[in-house]
Amino acid sequence: MNGRAVITRRRFIKETAGIAAGAIAFPHFVASSALGKAGSVSASNRITLGFIGVGSHGIGMNLKTFLGNADAQAVAVCDVDSNHHDKARDIVNQKYGNNDCATYKDFRDVIARDDIDAVVISTPDHWHALMSVMAAKTGKDVLCEKPTLTVQEGRVLSDTIKRYGRIFQTASGIRASSVYHRMCELVRNGRIGKVHTIRVVLPGGPHRPGITTPMPMPKALDYDMWLGPAPWTPYTKDRLHYHWRWVSDYSGGQLTDWGAHHISIAQWGNNTDLTCPVEVEGKGVFCEGGLYNTAREYKIKYKYANGVNLIISSGTPGVQFEGDEGWIGDLGEPQGKLKANPSSVLDSVIGPDEIHLYTCPAGEQRNFLDCVKSREPCFYPEEVGHRVFTISHIGNISMLLGRKLRWDPDKEQFVNDELANRMLSRSMRSPWRL
Known part of the structure; x- marks a missing residue:
């Protein structure tokens, strides 16, 4: 510094x-x-x-x-x-x-x-x-x-x-989306029966390996501060701005980036906001011979303690809940459109004594301002976010290790797996520390 x-x-x-x-x-x-x-x-x-x-x-x-x-x-x-x-x-x-x-x-x-x-x-x-x-x-x-x-x-x-x-x-x-709010309220109120499977699809990427050749730093950029707690490495434009998502020193790829959205909906509908699955097994495809090292394609299977299966894969984004009396979701549909089987599920009215999920249709920024004033929690608070991100992180670790892992959501550790547990944290470049 x-x-x-x-x-x-x-x-x-x-x-x-x-x-x-x-x-x-x-x-x-x-x-x-x-x-x-x-x-x-x-x-x-x-x-x-x-x-x-x-x-x-x-x-x-x-x-x-x-x-x-x-x-x-x-x-x-x-x-x-x-x-x-x-x-x-x-x-x-x-x-x-x-x-x-x-x-x-x-x-x-x-x-x-x-x-x-x-x-x-x-x-x-x-x-x-x-x-x-x-x-x-x-x-x-x-x-x-x-x-x-x-x-x-x-x-x-x-x-x-x-x-x-x-x-x-x-x-x-x-969680401010009327489509996903409606989806989760219908699921939570039993309109498709007992849920057994949740499918989440997130985008793939990166689609090229990324350039590793060092380049002159732009005069306007404080590159040392951009790196901050991350390891020192020579500047190349492929590290910065949108492309940092593909480098594991700075991000977990689309699994964490988009997962923060759609896995949140899986958690919301499953009533598991404050916990995580207990098993994970993932497989991924990675770019070779370049800078980018987060998964380009992936399929990850999780299991919750309540028996629900969560399957996350790369493709066109969406979420689908499947129960013993039907299913509801937006997989394969234009943005903002729900489908269900039976279709009558979509016409169901949530009664005044049923579960009504907290949201703010005006968006996360408006909700934040309101909560700063009221001191009430936001609709996507810190612990809920942490649990969503954890699902992505343990999926990435399973892909990298190439094996099924058992997860203890209370201790926030893998069960009997020292190597996997070492991957739950990273050192920070001096002088930065939490």
Whole structure:
């Protein structure tokens, strides 16, 4: 790390020690003049936000969505690529009609600010847990993109959020989808009888091996900070931006990336949000001779303690529940369309005394803002996300080892398998640590 990073870290520790000790559970009061053209909501009802990671997803899915909520105020944007944070800053300033949005390359400068209520993290996966934990310790609420990188990181993240009393939203809108919400309510209320099988299909990829040849680093990029806790390796453009998903140092591939969406629906419909399957056996196909080393194709079979089988495979995304009285799902259907057998299942009305699942049709960002105010849990909170990610992680481990594994969801360890258990955590490059 360079001299600036060392100074920033010292300043961060000094400034945030008092913040964590005195953190309060409600948004700050900020002068309404800071709202600029968006000043239609009283300062006492406005949540100040810092955005960490403002690439295409960070801007397109998160920043712009939050800017559409009058009770949210973006005050800072951070990215290791200055081209990204400059673009995000300009979007924010144009929205508010001022030049108040601050830019940073080091996320610690954002979470050290005591005028920020919550952070929105849209970085590669290898940063998610570390940033979320550090933000929570300074009294910040967190909306973080999914998933974590390892089972151990997810456990630390979930425990830290609870310990510091923070609000956390896993950044997936799938539980806000009327299609999946309806699907899961019908399943949970017994409309297809006793469930015996859940099928989840996720995209495949990567479809090329990736270039390993070192390249000159772009001047706008702080590559050392981009790597962060990941191992040092020479820069190549195929590592960064969208393509980091295919490198296991930063991600678990589509199984974790898309799995955070559709496996969440399997868990929701199966009423297993706070646990995981007890067996896993996976097979995968991987690219050879290049940079990318996450599974290109895969089929993984799991079994829950309640006897339900979960089958995850690569293909066109969707979910299907199968019971002893029928089935319901969207496999092979256009987005937003359900099918069932018998088809009459789709016309069934959920009665007032039946199970009604918690959602927010306006999406995960709106739900997060509401929960920051109410201090009620979000619809995709930290522990639920951790269990979903764990299913993906143990599937990846089974594929890599090439054998069936038994999983203890209470101890969060494989049963009698030392090698597999060593793969549940990873060391971080100095000076980073959870």
